[in-house]
Amino acid sequence: MxxxxxxxxxxxxxxxxxxxxxxxxxxxxxxxxxxxxxxxxxxxxxxxYEETGRDNEQSDLREKPVDPVDDNVSILFIGVDDSEHRDQEDTRSDALLLATFNQEKNNVKLLSIPRDSYVYIPEAGYNTKINHAHAYGGAKTSIETVEEFPDTS
Structure with missing residues (x-):
């Protein structure tokens, strides 16, 4: 076996x-x-994210403070050109996108603002391209310029 x-x-x-x-x-x-x-x-x-110092600040454009839960809210997205070959003090915005969230209609509307739009920049005190606003005072100046430019003729 x-x-x-x-x-x-x-x-x-x-x-x-x-x-x-x-x-x-x-x-x-x-x-x-x-x-x-x-x-x-x-x-x-x-x-x-850049702090603008505008939190809870009452704007001249509003009658009462905005409650994001109940009110329509607009947010400005700023694309900044801060590449290494540019001076970090004078950065300009490459893209401006305004998003408005509408509570009643349950939708979002987007507005792309052309960077060469000729507008009044309050911080500078004169008209120039909207993308220069960031160089004059960062995000806060860009926001103030966008808030003002629809009202100008």
């Missing part, structure tokens, strides 16, 4: 261990990359 050979379970265990190590390595790389993306996005978003 012939003896039956017992198959060793060792090659199966080695294969499972090897596959497990490779999967663990790939999961670690994926997790590291996900963390990198999260951190990069977080840094970009936190650096994109």
């Amino acid at each position: 012939r003896k039956r050979r017992r198959r060793s379970k060792r090659p199966v265990k080695k294969l499972l261990l090897s596959v497990g190590i490779v999967l663990l390595f790939l999961a670690a790389i994926g997790g590291g990359y996900a963390f990198y993306l999260y951190k990069s996005t977080s840094d970009m978003v936190s650096g994109s």
Whole structure:
């Protein structure tokens, strides 16, 4: 009689261990990359907001303070050209996008303001291109210019 050979379970265990190590390595790389993306996005978003000092400030254009939950709200998105070859003090806006959230109609309207629009800039005291407003006083001056320009002729 012939003896039956017992198959060793060792090659199966080695294969499972090897596959497990490779999967663990790939999961670690994926997790590291996900963390990198999260951190990069977080840094970009936190650096994109500029305090204007206008919070809870009563504007001459409103009769009462705005409640974003109940009232229509407009937000000005300002794309700023602050590339390395430009002087950081005189950055100009590349894009101006005004978003108005309408509570009654449940919609959002967007207005792209051309960067070469010739308007009055209150901070400068004269008419020039709207994208120059950011160089005169940052986001606050850009906001004040956009608030004023529909009323001018």
